[in-house]
Amino acid sequence: MSTFYFIAFLSVFFSILVITAKNPVHSILYLILTFFTFTIHYILMNAQFLAIVNFIVYMGAILVLFLYTLMLINLNKDSEPLKSNLVKVAAYIGGACFFITIVSALKAFNTSQLVILTNPNLGLVKNLGKILFNEYLLPFEVSSILLLSAMVGAVLLATKETKTA
């Protein structure tokens, strides 16, 4: 349990650093560390497959692309967009609303019943595969079609329109 609290503390700590870091590249690097702590959380829950997939997909692919995009942009003090005061005021109000929601949610907080898994080895790749392709076959396939359609849409948007006549 103490391991969990330590890792949870690290997750929160790094995520705060993500939003407070002045340099965008630094905040991406903190985001990588945050995702790494998530991987450890999955391992603590004995979900090895999810842990390693989180590691490969988020840390190894998505954040590399984030970093890649950030490096391409010229990030200087001069090119920093100046926000108008109206936007700042709106941001303060939005943040305050969110804060109140969180506080009230915490006030209404009850300790939920612990969920005890019938099969503690559910997260191992063999069991996960069997469940995904038997019980949850339809949602699994539907979500894959959703991802495919998103990809096709992105390609369609990115291709230049060919000159017509």
Place this chain on the structure above:
Amino acid sequence: MDTAQLIFKLILVVAIFAISLLIALYSTYAERKVAAFFQDRLGPNRAGPYGLLQPFADGIKMFLKEEIIPTNASAFLFIAGPSLAILTACIGSAVIPWGQKLTFGNTVIDLQVADINVGILYIFGVVSLGVYGIMIGGWASNNKYSLLGAIRAASQNISYEISMGLAIIALLLVTGTLSLRGIAEQQHGFWANGYFTWNVFKQPLGFLLFIICAFAETNRTPFDLPECETELVGGYHTEYSSMKLGFYLFSEYINMFVSSAVMATLYFGGYNFPFMDMLSKIIDPNWVTIIGVFLFFIKIACFIFFFMWVRWTIPRFRYDQLMDLGWKTLIPLAIANIVITGIVITFLNR
């Protein structure tokens, strides 16, 4: 796990670490000798007999050179880059099965540091993490050429990771397990049930795709665009000097060693060799295991030689050629390979 096992694992970890460093050290020597051989020269031959002490001389030189951190570089990340590169290079070897189990009476010694059941995905994760060292170092240098090198490294790694993953999926259809120990055990011997047991004969196209992607992931010629000297001075390590540069170069050789070990395990039977069952009837099985480990290292050495052979034979790709090859040739081929493998397996299992 009892204390004796734990101590043995510790010894194994240290031994593997030392061996990978030693192999990386002598790969630099071998690279120069191989280059000399291909170009009809002699290569390094001054330090020690046949120049054998050359890597140590180079190492000492690297350590003793002046350490320079550019004024406008971000100092912490500038040091973190090469550290991360060498770290990710070293942790990959943890899941590789180096040999069969040794048995002395009641104690069984496992020649593998960690047999996790997602071993192959672990390797894949470490490989995908390897690019951060280059990217962070290239960005922190605050130099246009370094940045270009870093960006090239990132896009190249992402592109070739996809076809590497697809090649692995086809292999997993054949093996049915993600554990590297399991995959190695399935390739026992050389010939069983009327066909070769080694996966290279079951997945020839998959192996070809995997080795091409391995070249790209280790940034070896013809895919060494991140450090392309003719265009980018030194690529991502332009600003680096002394041992920090040494770590970058070193991590490339360790990566080469680890990816050779992975290829030997996945496709060339790992520690298995022909007639091992017949041999284990004649002599003590422990000796067979030791011969297996020895042959495994021979296979790795062959792959490392192949890496060098290609480097000094094939010129570097142009950048658009690299992207065309990755996205328009390798990925469709890998997908076709998965489909064909799936169909063949379905028919064979009828």
